Amino acid sequence: MYWVAGGFIFRRVGSPFHSLDPRVKLLISAELFVVSLTAYSVTQLAVVMGVMLCIAAVAKILKRVGRTLVFSAGFSVFIFVINLFARQSLLTSAIYSVRFLAIIISTSLFFITTSPDELEQVMKSAHLPRDVVFAFTTAVRFIPVLMLDAIQIVDAQKSRGLEVEKGNLIKRVRKMVPVLIPLVVNSVIRSGELAEAMESRAYGAVPRPTSLNRYSSSKRDKLVAAGSLILFIITVYIYVRFPTPL
Amino acid sequence: MGEIVRVENLSFRYPEAAKFAVRDFELTIKGGEIVMLAGPSGCGKSTLLRTVNGLIPHMYTGEYLGSVSVGDHKVSEARMSELAQTVGLLFQNPENQIFMFSVERDIAFGLENLAVPPDEIRARVDEAMRQLGITDLAQRAPHELSDGQKQRVALAGVIVMRPRLIILDEPTSLLDPKTAVELVELVRRLRDETGITFLIVEHRLELLVRIADRLVVMSEGKKVLDGRPEEILADERAEAYGISIPPVSRLRNQLKRDGLPLENGFGPDELAEELNRQALKR
Numbered sequence A: 001m002y003w004v005a006g007g008f009i010f011r012r013v014g015s016p017f018h019s020l021d022p023r024v025k026l027l028i029s030a031e032l033f034v035v036s037l038t039a040y041s042v043t044q045l046a047v048v049m050g051v052m053l054c055i056a057a058v059a060k061i062l063k064r065v066g067r068t069l070v071f072s073a074g075f076s077v078f079i080f081v082i083n084l085f086a087r088q089s090l091l092t093s094a095i096y097s098v099r100f101l102a103i104i105i106s107t108s109l110f111f112i113t114t115s116p117d118e119l120e121q122v123m124k125s126a127h128l129p130r131d132v133v134f135a136f137t138t139a140v141r142f143i144p145v146l147m148l149d150a151i152q153i154v155d156a157q158k159s160r161g162l163e164v165e166k167g168n169l170i171k172r173v174r175k176m177v178p179v180l181i182p183l184v185v186n187s188v189i190r191s192g193e194l195a196e197a198m199e200s201r202a203y204g205a206v207p208r209p210t211s212l213n214r215y216s217s218s219k220r221d222k223l224v225a226a227g228s229l230i231l232f233i234i235t236v237y238i239y240v241r242f243p244t245p246l
Numbered sequence B: 001m002g003e004i005v006r007v008e009n010l011s012f013r014y015p016e017a018a019k020f021a022v023r024d025f026e027l028t029i030k031g032g033e034i035v036m037l038a039g040p041s042g043c044g045k046s047t048l049l050r051t052v053n054g055l056i057p058h059m060y061t062g063e064y065l066g067s068v069s070v071g072d073h074k075v076s077e078a079r080m081s082e083l084a085q086t087v088g089l090l091f092q093n094p095e096n097q098i099f100m101f102s103v104e105r106d107i108a109f110g111l112e113n114l115a116v117p118p119d120e121i122r123a124r125v126d127e128a129m130r131q132l133g134i135t136d137l138a139q140r141a142p143h144e145l146s147d148g149q150k151q152r153v154a155l156a157g158v159i160v161m162r163p164r165l166i167i168l169d170e171p172t173s174l175l176d177p178k179t180a181v182e183l184v185e186l187v188r189r190l191r192d193e194t195g196i197t198f199l200i201v202e203h204r205l206e207l208l209v210r211i212a213d214r215l216v217v218m219s220e221g222k223k224v225l226d227g228r229p230e231e232i233l234a235d236e237r238a239e240a241y242g243i244s245i246p247p248v249s250r251l252r253n254q255l256k257r258d259g260l261p262l263e264n265g266f267g268p269d270e271l272a273e274e275l276n277r278q279a280l281k282r
Ligand SMILES: Nc1ncnc2c1ncn2[C@@H]1O[C@H](COP(=O)(O)OP(=O)(O)O)[C@@H](O)[C@H]1O
Pocket: B014, B015, B017, B021, B039, B040, B041, B042, B043, B044, B045, B046, B047, B048
């Protein structure tokens, strides 16, 4: 349980990749996403995967990427099996399932290395409404709190004799009810208190709030962004110009 | 200093509720005072606090009679954003009033909402962190803080608004005894340094009586006692209203009933000293 919870909690890591402007990280992640989605040969997938793992290594997040992959493995196998039935080709099915993993890595590169603060900044610079941005940041802020709530409730119910780990699937799901109800009640109380606290701290007083931190992209950010764009264009060119057979 | 809070003939009933949560309430608080509010759970303390900071009637509807003024504002007519700069409310659970992902961003929240320029926000946030001794926590995430630290962060988020009145609703209920004493010391220091007025709901009387200028006792929505803490603690009626008198005060009251001419005070040391003096006189 703690292990799963850990996967959702952002940790500040100092790395050359983390310190990039979040918008640049988003750009790189989006480019890799497109390149993964449109890869159609073993070589291309291998190269894209290689590049992404290098970035993950630079960002010191190989372990967390690995953890994400473990979570997605089941779905990847599922894609493999479905394709195997539909297309009868081992190679195509393998490419489809690896491509799925590549897409997962490309997006997690952004989400693992970007703090909620930075995400908020990206959302603000995209001119999303204040309420949407705030709802998102508080949701992220309260993930660890709710996780801890859940763990404590499970422990409390266990000490009263609830055996969460026993029985078949239906029985187990039914056993989650005494955990879910207090969890929901807790969250409702919490959100009521949150609303009061927001109101008491002038939330919504002006249409355009200011921000403590002003972010600006450095020369390095601009260089990295430009470099990644050039590589992206070259890759797309190669994809189109030299279509390799599977 | 003049008057900062004036509650006049206030009654409030939540919608759907059968009884008034606060009834015929009268209260004035002078600038710079530390006023303690006590009473059994459910007697309407939190409701009264909401009427002072404006959550009632701005967020809660219901039957509202009488009037409340804070500083230059009439609460029912002022906007919440104006009130937020006059009254700060610290809720019981600090967890639920920290919204942002880092301590300094959270402290800045109220000022950001008021569109204060970034440079000024920076200066005021730094000052608030210095006042509360949490400068080294600036970059921490909420889940990396202890309960006592969370409370200081929440308090910094209130102080940064430069309010004239700070309201604390059962601030020590989630703290261990040592942290609770530290909080009380902090309140005293802030009042002495900044002249901020405090209105504090607290069950553990022995914690706050030393720094409180006044103790107000509530029962079933009404104000039943109001005076200097040592007077209230010596008042026979207090216990009947569900106030738990600290043991030392109970002993002092008993000795007085038994005929010893004692003055009003709080601590065991003071009592021991007085008893010694009396013993020597005899
Ligand atoms: N949001 C609410 N809606 C309806 N009734 C409430 C609400 N909050 C409190 N009450 C009721 O008002 C009365 C006073 O509650 P409260 O002010 O929270 O007391 P205290 O803080 O002294 O424990 C209680 O009877 C309580 O049930």
